[in-house]
Amino acid sequence: xxxxxxxxxxxxxxxxxxxxxxxxxxxxxxxxxxxxxxxxxxxxxxxxxxxxxxxxxxxxxxxxxxxxxxxxxxxxxxxxxxxxxxxxxxxxxxxxxxxxxxxxxxxxxxxxxxxxxxxxxxxxxxxxxxxxxxxxxxxxxxxxxxxxxxxxxxxxxxxxxxxxxxxxxxxxxxxxxxxxxxxxxxxxxxxxxxxxxxxxxxxxxxxxxxxxxxxxxxxxxxxxxxxxxxxxxxxxxxxxxxxxxxxxxxxxxxxxxxxxxxxxxxxxxxxxxxxxxxxxxxxxxxxxxxxxxxxxxxxxxxxxxxxxxxxxxxxxxxxxxxx
Numbered sequence: 001x002x003x004x005x006x007x008x009x010x011x012x013x014x015x016x017x018x019x020x021x022x023x024x025x026x027x028x029x030x031x032x033x034x035x036x037x038x039x040x041x042x043x044x045x046x047x048x049x050x051x052x053x054x055x056x057x058x059x060x061x062x063x064x065x066x067x068x069x070x071x072x073x074x075x076x077x078x079x080x081x082x083x084x085x086x087x088x089x090x091x092x093x094x095x096x097x098x099x100x101x102x103x104x105x106x107x108x109x110x111x112x113x114x115x116x117x118x119x120x121x122x123x124x125x126x127x128x129x130x131x132x133x134x135x136x137x138x139x140x141x142x143x144x145x146x147x148x149x150x151x152x153x154x155x156x157x158x159x160x161x162x163x164x165x166x167x168x169x170x171x172x173x174x175x176x177x178x179x180x181x182x183x184x185x186x187x188x189x190x191x192x193x194x195x196x197x198x199x200x201x202x203x204x205x206x207x208x209x210x211x212x213x214x215x216x217x218x219x220x221x222x223x224x225x226x227x228x229x230x231x232x233x234x235x236x237x238x239x240x241x242x243x244x245x246x247x248x249x250x251x252x253x254x255x256x257x258x259x260x261x262x263x264x265x266x267x268x269x270x271x272x273x274x275x276x277x278x279x280x281x282x283x284x285x286x287x288x289x290x291x292x293x294x295x296x297x298x299x300x301x302x303x304x305x306x307x308x309x310x311x312x313x314x315x316x317x318x319x320x321x322x323x
Contacts, residue, residue: 017255
């Protein structure tokens with residue numbers, strides 16, 4: 001596929017440990033996006049936020065930090081901090097559908113008031129030292145909101161507008177609105193990229209064929225389930241099972257090095273496997289064993305059994321199975 005490929009962030013999974021391991025084992029990602037930073041009036045990054053975006057923790061990776069805020073001052077402070085770390089682009093989160101986020105007027109909540117959104121964008125574009133991209137939805141409650149939002153967006157020189165073609169109320173349910181995405185593409189003065197429901201090579205190719213003007217395809221759950229999909233999309237051979245096993249081991253060892261809490265490591269690896277188990281057929285008993293693991297030793301034993309007794313079977317359409 002000739003489109004750029006980006007890796008969407010997922011809180012609790014795609015941190016610097018995961019990204020570093022993924023980049024070391026799988027090719028094809030043009031840009032990784034960090035889980036969002038949430039700056040506030042204290043103008044201090046949390047230790048977790050800083051560690052996650054430090055360049056030395058993301059070697060050889062094109063990382064674009066994502067920021068969630070409704071405050072121009074907090075956004076601009078964060079942009080200056082990122083500039084000091086060597087970043088050249090900042091991504092604004094206008095798409096998070098979480099109730100706690102939206103209730104504060106952040107994420108997709110900013111789409112509810114186009115006039116306030118325009119004032120916010122005017123301030124940050126006037127003073128930001130970095131290129132600004134954004135990830136958004138097509139409205140809060142209805143596609144009917146989209147024309148007004150587009151009128152606002154098109155007043156500003158976005159580096160890229162990444163569109164998840166669902167409204168906030170849809171969350172991740174229902175079918176992405178392709179007609180709405182076409183409206184965003186039509187006559188856009190900046191690059192527009194697709195995000196949503198790309199779980200396999202077939203899905204990505206269909207997006208590229210349906211929307212040839214699309215700048216990039218952003219994938220989240222599809223890569224977390226099949227991290228080797230990035231190779232396939234760039235025309236490279238699908239990695240061998242041993243590569244997936246090495247990748248999972250590196251993620252585990254990364255957590256073990258950085259955290260003192262072994263139970264927390266096992267918990268996070270359970271979340272990791274709640275997605276990646278989807279590329280192993282008939283893996284119910286292995287998923288159950290991983291879910292019940294109470295120590296690193298039990299976890300490693302369960303994963304070892306899975307890799308030894310089951311093969312990876314890529315499919316055109318993934319049936320996601322959560323642990």
